[in-house]
Amino acid sequence: MPELPEVEIVARQLARRLTGRTVRHLRILDPLLRNGVLPRVSGREIVAVRRSGKRVLIRFSKGGTRRPLWLAIHLRMTGRLICHDGTRRDRSHLRARFVLDRGELWFVDTRRFGTFGWYASEAETAPGGVDPLDRDCTAARLGELLGASRQPIKPWLLRQDRLVGLGNIYASEILYAAGISPFRPAGSLDRGEIGRLHRQTRRILRRAIENCGTTFSDFQDSRGVEGSYQRYLRVYDRQGESCRHCGTAIARVVQAQRSTFHCSDCQR
DNA sequence: CTTTCAGCCTGGGCGC
DNA sequence: TGCGCCCAGGCTGAAA
Secondary structure (H helix, E strand, C coil), rough: CCCHHHHHHHHHHHHHHHCCCEEEEEEECCHHCCCCCCCCCCEEEEEEEEECCEEEEEEECHHCCCCCCCCCCCCCCCCCEECCCCCCCCCCEEEEEEEEECCCCEEEEEECCCCCEEEEHHHHHCCCCCCCCCCCCHHHHHHHHHHCCCEEEEHHHCCCCCEEEHHHHHHHHHHHHHCCCCCCEEEHHHHHHHHHHHHHHHHHHHHHHCCCCCCCCCCCCCHCCCHHHHHHHHHHCCCCCCCCCCCEEEEEEEEECCEEEECCCCCC
């Protein structure tokens, strides 16, 4: 489910609903989420929630320990964070449960790929790559990141140690919007192409955020907020259908074991 | 350094 | 209805 826009939406909504709440206790139900020693989180207040790359970052108050604490939650494929008033009955795939002074926060994850990372300083939470929506992610900066890489641009866009936040859907959509073939070596893009890639990356991510992301279901349970960006998808999951611009059949190919969707006519 | 590949998990959809 | 297979929006670590 979640790439940058979906995680951004989740983080914003959680920030609104969780900031100021105090943790009564945390129950980790899936042993896969217990990596290393669990810091004491009971009694701490949630001070802030924001996105870091594709992770949701929760900052807790120092509490009685005098040490700050951050939790980075990676949703991976199927992770969801559900805020509710404590009356939710459906416990299927419930992996962790924060009981708060008012309501609860549940981590629900069917495939159990999601991860929890605990950090004692903000610096440790920094992602490896540049956030494409950051002010300092200019076209020139993108050009530096691309460097002379010979890796095809589509798998390159998925590398979280370069740019953070892009996943398989938006990578295909961005390259289509920029008119760039997914097979082009990353370092072969000229100035104009880098400019288009940069502009379309930011435009598509922003628009996806405005539309609450692509097909993600109700992390707010009863409210059932769903993304609507899927109606803007131009190539993803459209193999065999015609390109909206030129009519050519959209192709699906496999690059680095992931599906890539593209129009061989519009993308060069 | 690069690229490929198996693996981590579960469930939905498909063809037979 | 059931079975086996393939697929999935992510990422890691080992191997070539």
